[in-house]
Amino acid sequence: xxxxxxxPLGGRTRLAAxxxxxxxxxxxxxxxxxxxxxxxxxxxxxxxxxxxxMAGLAAILIWSLIEGAPRLGLELLTNxxxxxxxxxxxFRTSILGSIMVVGGVLVLIVxxxxxxxxxLEEYADRERWWNRLIxxxxxxxxxxxxxxxxxxxxxxxxxxxxxxxxVAAAASLTLALLVLPTVIIAARxxxxxxxxxxxxxxxxxxxxxxxxxxxxxLPAALPGILxxxxxxxxxxxGEAAPLLLVGAVTFVTFDPSFFEGAxxxxxxxxxxxxxxxxxxxxxxxxxxxxxxxxxxxLMNSFAVWLRNRYEQSW
Amino acid sequence: xxxxxxxxxxxxxxxxxxEASSPRLGEKAIFLFLALCGLLSVAVTSAxxxxxxxxxxxFFRQVxxxxxxxxxxxxxxxxxxxxxxxxVVVGSLNIVIWALLVAIPVGLASAIYLSEYAxxxxxxxxxPVLEVLAGIPTVxxxxxxxxxxxxxxETALPFLDWGSxxxxxxxxxxxGLMIVPLVASISDDxxxxxxxxxxxxxxxxxxxxxxxxxxxxxxxAISGIVASIVLAGSRAVGETMVVLIAAGRTxxxxxxxxxxxxxxxxxxxxxxxxxxxxxxxxxxTIFAVGTLLFVMTxxxxxxxxxxxxxxxxxxx
Numbered sequence: 001x002x003x004x005x006x007x008p009l010g011g012r013t014r015l016a017a018x019x020x021x022x023x024x025x026x027x028x029x030x031x032x033x034x035x036x037x038x039x040x041x042x043x044x045x046x047x048x049x050x051x052x053x054m055a056g057l058a059a060i061l062i063w064s065l066i067e068g069a070p071r072l073g074l075e076l077l078t079n080x081x082x083x084x085x086x087x088x089x090x091f092r093t094s095i096l097g098s099i100m101v102v103g104g105v106l107v108l109i110v111x112x113x114x115x116x117x118x119x120l121e122e123y124a125d126r127e128r129w130w131n132r133l134i135x136x137x138x139x140x141x142x143x144x145x146x147x148x149x150x151x152x153x154x155x156x157x158x159x160x161x162x163x164x165x166x167v168a169a170a171a172s173l174t175l176a177l178l179v180l181p182t183v184i185i186a187a188r189x190x191x192x193x194x195x196x197x198x199x200x201x202x203x204x205x206x207x208x209x210x211x212x213x214x215x216x217x218l219p220a221a222l223p224g225i226l227x228x229x230x231x232x233x234x235x236x237x238g239e240a241a242p243l244l245l246v247g248a249v250t251f252v253t254f255d256p257s258f259f260e261g262a263x264x265x266x267x268x269x270x271x272x273x274x275x276x277x278x279x280x281x282x283x284x285x286x287x288x289x290x291x292x293x294x295x296x297x298l299m300n301s302f303a304v305w306l307r308n309r310y311e312q313s314w
Numbered sequence: 315x316x317x318x319x320x321x322x323x324x325x326x327x328x329x330x331x332x333e334a335s336s337p338r339l340g341e342k343a344i345f346l347f348l349a350l351c352g353l354l355s356v357a358v359t360s361a362x363x364x365x366x367x368x369x370x371x372x373f374f375r376q377v378x379x380x381x382x383x384x385x386x387x388x389x390x391x392x393x394x395x396x397x398x399x400x401x402v403v404v405g406s407l408n409i410v411i412w413a414l415l416v417a418i419p420v421g422l423a424s425a426i427y428l429s430e431y432a433x434x435x436x437x438x439x440x441x442p443v444l445e446v447l448a449g450i451p452t453v454x455x456x457x458x459x460x461x462x463x464x465x466x467x468e469t470a471l472p473f474l475d476w477g478s479x480x481x482x483x484x485x486x487x488x489x490g491l492m493i494v495p496l497v498a499s500i501s502d503d504x505x506x507x508x509x510x511x512x513x514x515x516x517x518x519x520x521x522x523x524x525x526x527x528x529x530x531x532x533x534x535a536i537s538g539i540v541a542s543i544v545l546a547g548s549r550a551v552g553e554t555m556v557v558l559i560a561a562g563r564t565x566x567x568x569x570x571x572x573x574x575x576x577x578x579x580x581x582x583x584x585x586x587x588x589x590x591x592x593x594x595x596x597x598x599t600i601f602a603v604g605t606l607l608f609v610m611t612x613x614x615x616x617x618x619x620x621x622x623x624x625x626x627x628x629x630x
Contacts, residue, residue: 035522035524038524039522039523039524042524042527042528043431045423046423046424046426046427046431047427048423049419049420049421049422049423049424049427050420050423050424050427050428050440050498052420053420053421053424053444053491053494053495053498054440054443054444054447056491056494057444057447057450057491057494057495058447059458059462060450060454060455060458060491061450063458063462064454064457064458067461111351112351112354113351115347115348115350115351115352116348116351116352116354116355118348119345119348119349119351119352120352122348123345123348123349124352131352133356134352134353134355134356136619137355137356137359138355139615139619140359140612140615140616140619141355141358141359143545143548143549143611143612143614143615143618144362144552144608144611144612144615145548145549145551145552145553145554145579145607145608145611146552146554147552147554147579147582147583147604147607148362148366148552148604148607148608148611149362150582150583150586151362151365151366151582151586151600151601151604152358152361152362152365152366154586155365155366155368155369155601156361156365159592160365177358180354180355180358181355184355208338208341209341210340210341210344231449234449235449237451238449238450238451238452238453238454239451239452240451240452240453240554240555241452241554241555241558241579241583244554244583244586244587245582245583245586245587249587267451267453267555270453270457271453271555271558271559274457274460274559282461285457286457289453289454289457292451292453292454293450293451293454296449296450296451297446297449297450299449300445300446300449301442301446304442304445304446305442308438308442
């Protein structure tokens with residue numbers, strides 16, 4: 001007490017200092033109990049929310065595995081479909097159809113999607129109205145419901161100007177248009193993340209614009225672009241709604257071909273089986289769901305892993 | 315340029331032009347190809363608009379606008395067709411309401427947890443898992459709703475009248491589950507874009523984490539959060555397979571969650587499966603409903619894109 005430097009200033013200052021200290025301590029060290037309780041309840045609610053989200057989505061996977069397990073086996077993949085003997089029917093033709101359709105999607109979206117992204121990021125002048133129009137247009141296309149692309153496929157690709165008919169190629173084209181905005185947006189983000197100094201260095205050494213893009217920008221942006229492409233292919237693999245309109249519902253008993261003849265895809269075949277009343281078809285449909293989920297989630301996991309693994313900070 | 319070169323060489327110093335020595339046709343061809351790729355997206359949109367509008371115009375030549383918008387009975391395939399579009403619009407609205415009732419609380423709680431509370435280790439696991447789960451095909455979600463959620467709901471709520479195998483409430487909840495990752499992911503991004511200094515200012519003034527989250531970060535990210543909800547709503551309007559499988563195909567103006575309804579998407583997906591001949595009224599009806607769906611989702615998306623742009627501009 002005697003050493004207190006405040007002492008000579010008298011009792012009022014000391015009182016004020018003590019009061020301030022008490023107020024500070026009560027505010028910082030000893031939060032009021034009601035506050036702490038609401039904080040805990042709030043955190044509990046947040047955990048409940050994210051718990052419900054994860055549990056709900058996980059339940060879909062677990063339930064599918066349980067329901068479809070009895071029919072899991074190689075003949076599920078190798079046997080063709082059948083309406084009369086569900087216990088022996090499989091997904092052979094629809095898996096082949098899916099591979100064809102999705103392969104077509106891949107071939108279409110990589111050059112066009114990456115090309116559009118390069119144009120918008122490397123060449124386009126933002127001040128020009130047509131470039132802004134393209135940009136806005138892509139953002140809006142990304143939100144158009146998939147069934148509307150089915151209508152486009154029916155009116156423009158199956159019939160109308162292209163008149164391909166109800167074939168796998170029409171399905172490829174429809175799904176490619178559906179996922180194209182996603183590919184472009186992902187590729188643009190990857191290209192934008194490459195710092196300008198890399199380009200400037202390359203240009204200063206005498207490389208042309210395209211050489212700079214091909215040898216510097218694209219390799220650096222590759223993981224991001226690949227992630228976008230894989231996510232889009234996964235989406236195309238699981239998509240069913242637009243294919244209902246472009247003819248994938250037919251029951252295909254022989255191996256499909258790309259440009260002619262009937263075809264089906266895995267998700268549409270699952271939907272088809274699930275519409276039948278017998279219990280065996282239910283198990284069969286769920287076994288198909290396991291195959292589809294396995295494929296799609298594997299692709300998605302790989303894409304997310306790829307992005308997180310190769311995410312570069314320059 | 316060669317003129318100025320010659321003039322320069324006149325002074326005794328030879329200057330090299332900085333212009334390319336060859337016309338670089340390859341570069342020009344590549345530019346042309348890339349520009350065409352960019353233009354393709356505009357072509358796709360135009361094709362969508364044209365392919366929707368032409369049959370829609372045909373449709374309205376045969377069915378007056380008043381019969382479409384003012385009638386309340388939707389029975390387009392019957393001989394004496396009634397084309398009141400409200401039952402399918404209300405069906406879609408039902409799905410959106412139930413889906414958002416699930417997705418808003420669950421998605422926002424997940425987003426606040428991920429952005430404000432989760433340690434970086436938890437975040438690094440949970441966020442990718444949510445992203446992967448966001449890719450579950452909708453056919454799988456639809457079957458889950460129809461064969462698992464619907465019986466489960468009947469067991470859990472036995473006092474409701476579960477007359478139909480189909481239930482719009484169950485389908486809506488399943489769609490809600492589907493769009494949770496979308497809400498969570500966009501809202502999380504928006505909240506993380508709120509600068510640290512704002513949070514620290516809050517803590518400096520003695521606010522606790524709850525208050526910082528709800529009164530500083532949440533309002534600061536509100537445009538992004540609203541955008542995520544609008545986008546989720548637009549996804550719910552456009553969702554087809556879940557609704558087709560779990561909500562049935564009965565056009566119905568009702569807000570009873572246990573009833574079967576038909577949505578706009580379920581009508582299109584359920585009717586257009588066969589080989590319907592072009593130019594018939596059936597065929598045109600699909601396009602009329604498609605146009606309505608397109609206009610609705612486009613409006614929502616344009617609104618959401620504006621909002622997202624606002625929150626990006628605010629803090630960068």
